Structures are given as structure tokens and as C-alpha cells.
Amino acid sequence: xxxxxxxxxxDQxxDQxxDxxxxxxxxxxxxxxxxxxxxxxxxxxxxxxxxxMKRLYARSDRARLKLILRGKRFGFxxxxxxxxxxxxxxxxxxxxxxxxxxxxAQDRLAIMEAQRAELDEAIAELQAELRAGAAVIxxxxxxxxxxxA
Amino acid sequence: xxxxxxxxxxDQxxDQxxDxxxxxxxxxxxxxxxxxxxxxxxxxxxxxxxxxMKRLYARSDRARLKLILRGKRFGFxxxxxxxxxxxxxxxxxxxxxxxxxxxxAQDRLAIMEAQRAELDEAIAELQAELRAGAAVIxxxxxxxxxxxA
DNA sequence: CGTTACGCTGACGTCAACGTCAACCCCACT
DNA sequence: AGTGGGGTTGACGTTGACGTCAGCGTAACG
Numbered sequence: 001x002x003x004x005x006x007x008x009x010x011d012q013x014x015d016q017x018x019d020x021x022x023x024x025x026x027x028x029x030x031x032x033x034x035x036x037x038x039x040x041x042x043x044x045x046x047x048x049x050x051x052x053m054k055r056l057y058a059r060s061d062r063a064r065l066k067l068i069l070r071g072k073r074f075g076f077x078x079x080x081x082x083x084x085x086x087x088x089x090x091x092x093x094x095x096x097x098x099x100x101x102x103x104x105a106q107d108r109l110a111i112m113e114a115q116r117a118e119l120d121e122a123i124a125e126l127q128a129e130l131r132a133g134a135a136v137i138x139x140x141x142x143x144x145x146x147x148x149a
Numbered sequence: 150x151x152x153x154x155x156x157x158x159x160d161q162x163x164d165q166x167x168d169x170x171x172x173x174x175x176x177x178x179x180x181x182x183x184x185x186x187x188x189x190x191x192x193x194x195x196x197x198x199x200x201x202m203k204r205l206y207a208r209s210d211r212a213r214l215k216l217i218l219r220g221k222r223f224g225f226x227x228x229x230x231x232x233x234x235x236x237x238x239x240x241x242x243x244x245x246x247x248x249x250x251x252x253x254a255q256d257r258l259a260i261m262e263a264q265r266a267e268l269d270e271a272i273a274e275l276q277a278e279l280r281a282g283a284a285v286i287x288x289x290x291x292x293x294x295x296x297x298a
Numbered sequence: 299c300g301t302t303a304c305g306c307t308g309a310c311g312t313c314a315a316c317g318t319c320a321a322c323c324c325c326a327c328t
Numbered sequence: 329a330g331t332g333g334g335g336t337t338g339a340c341g342t343t344g345a346c347g348t349c350a351g352c353g354t355a356a357c358g
Contacts, residue, residue, distance in 0.1 A: 053336055075224040095289055102282050109275050119265050126258050129236055133251050140244050202306055
């Protein structure tokens with residue numbers, strides 16, 4: 001129980017000289033505003049601890065925030081993200097809950113893989129279009145350079 | 150200029166028996182609402198022709214709509230999409246305009262490639278998490294089946 | 299010739315994801 | 329004792345992307 005083997009999830013052992021960041025430090029680190037962090041907290045996406053009234057963000061909060069921002073970049077809603085975020089930390093739960101979460105994560109994975117496939121296709125198309133565009137530009141330049149209107 | 154060699158972009162030749170769809174047909178085909186199509190038109194993303202007052206959507210409109218919806222899935226704004234959409238059909242333009250559009254498309258491509266890299270990473274992480282989750286579930290099932298609390 | 303169906307045009311409503319602003323608290327200086 | 333720098337909680341504003349609704353046109357149907 002006390003030996004951190006290979007999975008340091010929510011480890012208690014490493015809180016030397018406070019591993020906690022203030023809201024401002026978080027903002028600087030992740031390039032977000034305080035308002036955003038409070039908003040995410042209101043939406044129950046992160047749960048910083050409190051020192052009096054001040055919020056303090058632990059490593060797990062940073063990990064969650066990283067996942068949140070990534071999810072956003074992929075176009076998932078905050079609500080979507082909140083659902084699957086539970087997968088990454090919530091292990092203290094019953095079997096049924098775990099299986100539901102597992103299934104949910106599988107769905108997400110499928111979505112992401114489909115998205116990747118479509119992204120590959122879109123990239124290929126855009127590249128082709130760029131090549132064509134470059135050719136046209138080159139031609140116009142040659143013709144235009146020789147005989148301008 | 151007149152010979153369609155291998156690039157059938159916006160071909161005039163194929164308009165047999167009206168290749169035009171009504172707004173409803175478009176909605177059914179692309180799973181969007183009429184409001185959405187009118188909205189896109191107001192934002193100058195598509196330009197259907199009119200039969201009297203009714204909108205009619207040609208093949209080029211369908212191609213554009215496909216690109217629009219795809220762009221949205223990747224998290225681009227309609228305004229972003231409108232910009233780069235021009236790359237795909239606009240050949241009658243001056244050199245400066247073409248080069249701007251070209252540069253814009255290159256930026257887009259870079260963004261999409263970065264997005265793909267991050268998506269790959271996210272997929273890998275989620276897969277790992279799923280494997281771990283599956284292992285935990287299996288273990289719980291074995292232990293729980295032998296000696297329930 | 300009424301009415302039903304589809305379409306059009308404003309105009310206003312809504313929802314997510316924050317931004318902005320006011321008012322307050324607390325602690326540290328000086 | 330004031331003042332400055334974080335931090336906090338409402339509460340309202342904003343922007344993008346539509347939804348919704350009222351009022352109208354018109355073409356077809358029975």
C-alpha cells in the first residue's frame with residue numbers, strides 16, 4: 001500500500017513543500033484565465049482544494065486540466081469531457097460503474113479514431129488542393145511576368 | 150483551359166435533368182435543418198441559385214457543404230471555414246488574392262497536422278487507459294466472484 | 299376555392315463558454 | 329490607517345451557431 005510501484009495515481013507521498021499551485025500560477029502554466037478555472041470548477045470538471053477561500057491546484061488537477069484542454073481542441077463539449085474525465089481517476093467504484101465508464105471510454109475511442117480517419121482524408125485533400133494551387137500560381141506568374149494586362 | 154483533363158472541379162457538363170436539390174432534400178441528405186442552410190447562406194458560405202424565391206442547391210453547393218460540416222467537426226469556426234473554402238473553387242482571381250488564400254490554406258494544413266499528432270497521442274493514451282481498466286475489471290470480477298464482501 | 303404543405307423572411311430566444319464588472323475579503327507593507 | 333495586490337463571489341454581457349415563431353407567398357390537391 002505504501003510502496004509506489006509503477007502507478008503513481010493520486011499519490012500522497014509526494015507533497016514535499018506543497019505541490020500546489022495558486023490560480024494565477026495555473027493560469028500562467030496553462031494559458032487560461034481565472035474565470036475559466038472557476039467556470040470549470042462550477043461545472044465540476046476540477047476540484048481544487050481550499051486554503052481558507054483560496055483555491056489551490058494539485059497535480060491531479062493539472063492532469064485533468066490538460067485533458068480538458070485537449071478534449072476541447074478536439075471539439076468535445078465540456079459536458080462530454082466531464083463524463084470521460086472520470087475514467088482517468090475514478091477507480092474507487094463498484095463494478096457496474098466501472099463497466100459503464102469503460103464502455104463510455106470505448107465509445108470515445110471509436111469517435112476519436114473515426115475523427116482521425118476523417119482528418120487524414122481532409123489533410124490529403126487539402127494537400128492536393130495546395131499542390132494544384134501552387135501550380136496555378138506558378139503558371140500565372142510565368143504568363144503574367146511575360147505579358148501583363 | 151477548356152479541356153477537362155483530370156480535374157473535374159465545378160464541371161458544367163453534367164447538369165442532366167436538373168442536378169439541383171431543394172432545401173428539404175439537402176437537409177435530408179446532410180442531416181441539417183433549413184435554418185442551418187439559410188444561416189450558412191447569410192454568412193456567404195454557400196450560394197444556392199433561386200427558382201423564384203426558392204433555393205436550389207447544385208453539386209458545388211453540396212461539395213461546399215460537405216467541407217463546411219467537416220471543418221466544423223474539426224473545431225473550425227464558420228468564419229475560418231469561409232476563408233479557406235475559397236481555395237476549393239475560386240480560380241478566377243488575381244495573383245495576390247490567390248497567394249493569400251494559398252498561405253491561409255498552408256496555415257490550416259499545419260493546424261490540422263498538429264491536431265492529428267495530438268489526436269494520435271490522445272488515442273494512444275486512451276487505449277492504454279482502456280487496457281488498464283480492462284485489467285482492473287477482470288481482476289475485480291475474479292476476486293469478487295470468489296469472495297464477495 | 300379553401301386548406302394543406304413547403305418555402306421565404308425577419309425577429310427574437312437559447313445555449314455553451316467564457317469575458318467583464320462591481321463589491322468584498324484578507325494579508326502585507328510602510 | 330491607508331493602499332496595493334491577490335483572491336472570492338455574484339450578476340450581467342457577449343459571441344457563435346443556430347432554434348423557434350409569426351406572418352406571408354404560392355403551388356398543388358381535393
